[in-house]
Amino acid sequence: MGLFGAARGGQCACAFVLALLWGLTSVHAEQPADPVVGPPDTLELTGLQQQFEAIGQKCSPAVVAISVINDQVDGDDLIRGEQMNGEKLASLLEHSTRFVGTGFIIDPDGYILTNEHVVGEAEQVWVTTDSSRVYQAMVVGSDPRSDLAVLKIPADHLPSFSLTPIPAQRGQWAIALGNPYGFATSGRMCLSVGVVSAIGRSLPDLASRENRLYNNLIQTTAEINPGNSGGPLLDLQGRVIGINTAVVMPRKFVNGIGFAMPITDSLLKIVRQLRQGQEVQYGDIGLRTTTPTAQERRQAGVVGDIGARIELVAADSPADDHLRNGDILTEFNGSKIQNSDDFVHQVDGAPIGQLSRIVFYRDGRRLDVQLPIAQRPMPSVAITRENRRLHWRGMVLGNIPPHWRNPGGKQSSHGVMVVALQSNHTNTDPDARQGRILTAVAGRPVGDVIELQRILNDTPDAQCHINWLDEGAIVSAGE
Numbered sequence: 001m002g003l004f005g006a007a008r009g010g011q012c013a014c015a016f017v018l019a020l021l022w023g024l025t026s027v028h029a030e031q032p033a034d035p036v037v038g039p040p041d042t043l044e045l046t047g048l049q050q051q052f053e054a055i056g057q058k059c060s061p062a063v064v065a066i067s068v069i070n071d072q073v074d075g076d077d078l079i080r081g082e083q084m085n086g087e088k089l090a091s092l093l094e095h096s097t098r099f100v101g102t103g104f105i106i107d108p109d110g111y112i113l114t115n116e117h118v119v120g121e122a123e124q125v126w127v128t129t130d131s132s133r134v135y136q137a138m139v140v141g142s143d144p145r146s147d148l149a150v151l152k153i154p155a156d157h158l159p160s161f162s163l164t165p166i167p168a169q170r171g172q173w174a175i176a177l178g179n180p181y182g183f184a185t186s187g188r189m190c191l192s193v194g195v196v197s198a199i200g201r202s203l204p205d206l207a208s209r210e211n212r213l214y215n216n217l218i219q220t221t222a223e224i225n226p227g228n229s230g231g232p233l234l235d236l237q238g239r240v241i242g243i244n245t246a247v248v249m250p251r252k253f254v255n256g257i258g259f260a261m262p263i264t265d266s267l268l269k270i271v272r273q274l275r276q277g278q279e280v281q282y283g284d285i286g287l288r289t290t291t292p293t294a295q296e297r298r299q300a301g302v303v304g305d306i307g308a309r310i311e312l313v314a315a316d317s318p319a320d321d322h323l324r325n326g327d328i329l330t331e332f333n334g335s336k337i338q339n340s341d342d343f344v345h346q347v348d349g350a351p352i353g354q355l356s357r358i359v360f361y362r363d364g365r366r367l368d369v370q371l372p373i374a375q376r377p378m379p380s381v382a383i384t385r386e387n388r389r390l391h392w393r394g395m396v397l398g399n400i401p402p403h404w405r406n407p408g409g410k411q412s413s414h415g416v417m418v419v420a421l422q423s424n425h426t427n428t429d430p431d432a433r434q435g436r437i438l439t440a441v442a443g444r445p446v447g448d449v450i451e452l453q454r455i456l457n458d459t460p461d462a463q464c465h466i467n468w469l470d471e472g473a474i475v476s477a478g479e
Helices: 045-062 085-090 204-210 263-277 295-301 340-350 449-458
Strands: 002-006 017-018 064-068 098-107 112-113 125-130 134-143 149-150 175-177 190-201 215-220 233-234 240-249 255-262 286-289 308-311 328-332 354-363 365-372 391-392 397-399 416-421 437-441 466-470 474-477
Touching: 017 240, 017 397, 045 064, 045 175, 045 190, 045 233, 064 134, 064 175, 085 134, 098 175, 098 365, 134 263, 134 449, 149 263, 175 240, 190 255, 215 240, 295 328, 308 340, 391 449, 397 449, 437 449
Parallel strands: none
Antiparallel strands: 002 017, 002 240, 064 098, 064 125, 098 112, 112 149, 125 134, 134 149, 175 190, 175 233, 190 215, 215 255, 233 240, 240 255, 286 308, 308 328, 328 354, 354 365, 391 397, 397 416, 416 437, 437 466, 466 474
C-alpha cells in the first residue's frame, strides 16, 4: 500500500487517499545503452555541492514556513511582527489544532504563493521567514480547483522569486525548500535534492476526491513530506519550476514520491487574479471523461491517438440530450483534444456563457454540436476581495461590500466593516458592533483590510485609537 496526499501537515498529520501499488519489477536492457554522461572524474561533484549550498543561501530567504489554525486565538500581540518569534508563536498556539505548510514570496511587497489546501480552512495564518521573523498573514485570494492561494504579510523590500514558465525535463536536478513536518516553523528552511523523475503525471483519485486539477504534474525524487505543500521546486539555477503539492508517503517498498505543479502561463494567470482578489471561474458542460483505449477509438471511428471518451453525462447539464456515454470527443473550438486531461483544461478555460463547438465520434460517424459553457460549481469557498477577513480586538473585519449602504445615510469611500464579533473576547472595543464601518486607526485612514493589517503591524496597540462611521457622523473611540 502507498498513501497519496496533499503535502500539508497538521499536527504532523495529513488527509490522504489510498493508492494501490500493483507490483514492482526490474527491467534489464538486452544491450548496454550508450553513456549519456562522462566518466566520474568529469562530474565535478565538489562544484555541484557548492551549487546546492549556494541555492540554499540565495533562495531560502524568499521561502516561508506557514502555520495555520482553524479556530480563534485570543491575543492581539500575534498581529505585530516585532512582538513575535517562532518560540512565542508555538507557545500561544499550543492549545490549538495547528497545521503547517510552506509558501514562497513572489513580490517584495509581501505577497506569498502557496497551496489552497494549506490555508483553505484557516481562521488565522502566520508565516515565519528563514531569518525567524514571524508575521500574521492574510489570505487575499484562493482558488480550490487549481489549489493555489496568495497571502499578504505587512512587510516590504523582501527577497522574492520572479516566476516565469520554465519547462521541466526528466532527469534534471530538482531542489525542494520548505517546512516538512513543521521543522522550519521557527526559521531555517529545509532543503532536499533529487531529480525530475517524470513530467505530465496525473493523480486522478486525489483530483476527483478533492475536485482539484491534479494533472500535468512534475514527479520528483527530491524529498517532499507533509508540511512541504506550497513550497518551491527549483532547478540547478535556483529558478522555480514547480510548486510542491502532493506526496506518496513512504512505506515498506516506497521511499516517498513527490509531485509539483509546473509553472505555466495558465497558472501565472490564476496567480495574477488571486493577487487582485478576483474569483477564478471555470467552464463546465457536464461531462466526466477518460482517455480512450486504442480499441475504443477504433470502434468509434477515431484515427490517431487523440480524444476523450465520455463516461458520464450529468443530468440537466449543457451536454444532456446532445452527447452520451461512449462518445469520443476529438475537437473543442477547433483545437485537437489530446486526452482527457487536455479536454478538462480546454473546457475549464472556455468563456462562460458562450457557445463552443465540439467534434465527436459515435458508431463510426463524425458529428459536431454547439453547447453553451456553464460555470463549474465549486463546493469549496474561494477567498476573494469581498470575503477577506482580519481578526483584531474581538472583531472580524472585512472589506465593505460593493453595494453596501449605511442605514444612517452617511457613506464612506474607504474603511472596513465589522463582519462579526467574537464572543467572550477580553479586549473587544466597546463601540464595535456588527455592520459598523471603521474608517481610521491611529489617525491613519484605512482603505481596506490589507492597509489595516500594515497599520496594526507598525503601530503599538496603545496608539490604535479607532474612528468609526456611524449614523451619519464620524465617531472617534478612545479619545
